[in-house]
Amino acid sequence: MLRRLFAKRLLGPEDLRPSRDGWEVIGAFNPGAAVVGDEVALLVRVAERPCERRAGYTGLPRWDSRLGPIVEWVKEEALEVIDARMVRRKEDGLLRLTSLSHLRVIRSRDGRTVDPVEGAWFEPLGPWEEFGVEDPRITRIDGTYYITYVAVSRHGAATALASTRDFDSFERHGILFPPDNKDVVLFPERIGQEYVALHRPISAAPFTAPEVWLARSPDRLHWGQHEPLTWSASSWEADRVGAGPPPVRTSRGWLTIYHGSQKSPVPGQVGAYSVGALLLDLENPAQVVGRTNGPLLVPEAPYDRQGFVPDVLFPTGLVQRGDRVALYYGAADTATAVVELSLEEILSSLN
Ligand code: MAN
Numbered sequence: 282m283l284r285r286l287f288a289k290r291l292l293g294p295e296d297l298r299p300s301r302d303g304w305e306v307i308g309a310f311n312p313g314a315a316v317v318g319d320e321v322a323l324l325v326r327v328a329e330r331p332c333e334r335r336a337g338y339t340g341l342p343r344w345d346s347r348l349g350p351i352v353e354w355v356k357e358e359a360l361e362v363i364d365a366r367m368v369r370r371k372e373d374g375l376l377r378l379t380s381l382s383h384l385r386v387i388r389s390r391d392g393r394t395v396d397p398v399e400g401a402w403f404e405p406l407g408p409w410e411e412f413g414v415e416d417p418r419i420t421r422i423d424g425t426y427y428i429t430y431v432a433v434s435r436h437g438a439a440t441a442l443a444s445t446r447d448f449d450s451f452e453r454h455g456i457l458f459p460p461d462n463k464d465v466v467l468f469p470e471r472i473g474q475e476y477v478a479l480h481r482p483i484s485a486a487p488f489t490a491p492e493v494w495l496a497r498s499p500d501r502l503h504w505g506q507h508e509p510l511t512w513s514a515s516s517w518e519a520d521r522v523g524a525g526p527p528p529v530r531t532s533r534g535w536l537t538i539y540h541g542s543q544k545s546p547v548p549g550q551v552g553a554y555s556v557g558a559l560l561l562d563l564e565n566p567a568q569v570v571g572r573t574n575g576p577l578l579v580p581e582a583p584y585d586r587q588g589f590v591p592d593v594l595f596p597t598g599l600v601q602r603g604d605r606v607a608l609y610y611g612a613a614d615t616a617t618a619v620v621e622l623s624l625e626e627i628l629s630s631l632n
Contacts, residue, residue, distance in 0.1 A: 283577050283630065286605070287621040290584045290612060291395050292387060297327060300383065300402070301350060304329045307380055308589055310611030312387075313417035314526070314598025315426050315448075321389040321600055322448045323609060324403070324417045324428065325617055328380040328589075339368060342381035343412055344405040350381055364551050365590050366614070378433065381405075382413035386448045392600055392607050393619065401449050409434050409441065409456060416611075418597055420467040420527040422476075427501065429465040429478075432456065440465040440480065442501065457504060458482070464493070464523025467501070468535070468566065476501045477566055479510075479524040479537070490514060491521050493539065495567045508567050512559065517576050520544045520552050525596035526608070533628060534560040534570050538596050538608065541576070553592035555579040556608075560631050571631035578620065580613070588613025 294306040308328035315322050331340045331352045339360055340352040360368040367376050386400030405414050412433040420427050425444050428451070432441040437460020445451045458465055461483040468477040475497040483491055492511075496504040514522065518541025528535040537559040543552035556578040560571030580592040591613055598609030604624045612618040 282575075282579065283622050283626055285578075285620050286623060287393065287607075288582060288618070289393060290582070290616050290618045291389070291393075291609075292323075292325065293584075293616040296395075297385070297399070299329055300327075300404075303332055304350065305332050308382075308611075308615050309385075310614055310617055311416045311595050311597045312609050312611070312617045313419035313428060313430075314600055314607075314609040315419040315421055316600055317388075317426075317448060319390075321392045321607075322400070322419075323387045323389060323395070323598065323617065324384050324419060324448070325387050326382050326415050326417070326611070327385050328382045328413075328614075330380045339379070341368070341377045341379070343377075344381060344410060346407060349404075362549060364549055366551075375435075378412050380413075382415045384414055384417055384430065387617075401451070403430075403443070403451055405432075406453070409436060409439060411435060414441075416463065416595075416597060418464075418466045418524075418527060420469050422467065422469060422471075422501075427467055429457065429467060431463050437461050438463055454502060457502065458496075461485075464525075464540075466524045466527045468528055469530070472564065472566060475499060478504060479528070480504075481523040490519060491523070493522055493524055510559070510561070510567060510569055512569050512572050514541070515575065517541055517543055517553075517555050517579075518557060521554075525556065525610075526599035528561065528566070529599060529601055529606075530563070531560075531624070531628060533631075534563055535566050536624075536627065537561055538577075538599060540595050551590050551593070553580055554595055556594055556596050556610075558627055558631060560628075573630055574632065577622075577627065577630065578608075582612070582618070584612045584616050584618060586613065588615030590614035 313324040384403040525538040545552035555576035562568035595611040
């Protein structure tokens with residue numbers, strides 16, 4: 282396990298006002314991060330649910346294109362609880378989320394404290410975002426910030442692209458990877474003329490445990506030449522894996538921080554999410570040339586261990602300054618936290 286050189290919970294639901302009357306913020310987590318001028322901009326996932334409770338009913342939130350956030354009240358006996366995040370409708374076996382997420386810009390001058398003033402909001406729009414927008418990753422390419430984010434709807438969890446130059450206004454570029462595909466990150470530069478992305482498709486007929494794949498594109502919109510990254514997974518990453526923040530160029534290869542989750546022995550409980558690292562070949566990043574033996578970080582701080590989904594450390598943003606790597610992450614699907622690590626120590630833990 283690596284030394285945590287600095288660690289802090291930066292932001293929680295208590296720090297943000299709900300987007301509308303009658304709604305409560307239950308999570309401010311899984312932040313994208315980018316250096317903008319001399320500040321760090323965080324794009325935080327804000328999860329909300331209705332304040333109202335109706336005995337015998339569950340309120341299922343969704344974004345209506347005309348009305349904004351609305352609630353559908355469904356009899357409890359018509360639903361099966363999967364975990365804190367999801368229920369299944371018995372009638373048709375389909376899933377719904379128990380909260381509805383949008384994104385908000387939060388700025389930090391020093392990367393270790395957040396400004397009280399909130400920036401722009403990125404709210405769901407259109408049919409692909411009906412159940413919310415989640416888990417943004419930010420990559421700066423040629424002066425523009427590209428944001429890959431999960432767009433959830435009755436059609437599944439897809440990954441879409443948006444861009445911004447200032448974090449005040451955003452342009453949408455549509456869906457890049459159709460459902461079920463999350464944890465998409467773009468590399469910060471072209472490799473041999475092409476844009477490169479990591480993504481994580483999930484199949485309903487699993488011939489494999491979830492894998493991280495790599496794809497290439499001439500224009501950031503059309504993706505092909507898909508291939509899986511292969512490494513032999515350990516038990517801490519046996520259930521889910523996915524790229525964390527965008528890969529970082531180092532002299533030894535592309536340092537790629539990712540999350541892995543354990544299988545939980547308890548039904549209805551989500552297995553612990555920890556952090557690992559891969560090293561990908563600089564010229565051909567589909568080749569894994571190094572990896573951590575065990576996890577780099579496991580949920581350990583009280584805020585990693587307790588919250589909406591306990592024991593989740595979900596890295597989504599990274600800012601490098603010299604040897605210092607600040608990793609911004611979602612703690613227990615509730616709060617935004619930062620942990621600072623030494624790049625040298627990360628690299629020497631890889632083999
Ligand atoms: C999934 C996603 C994330 C979430 C983790 C942990 O990967 O829903 O948004 O943070 O699970 O619950």
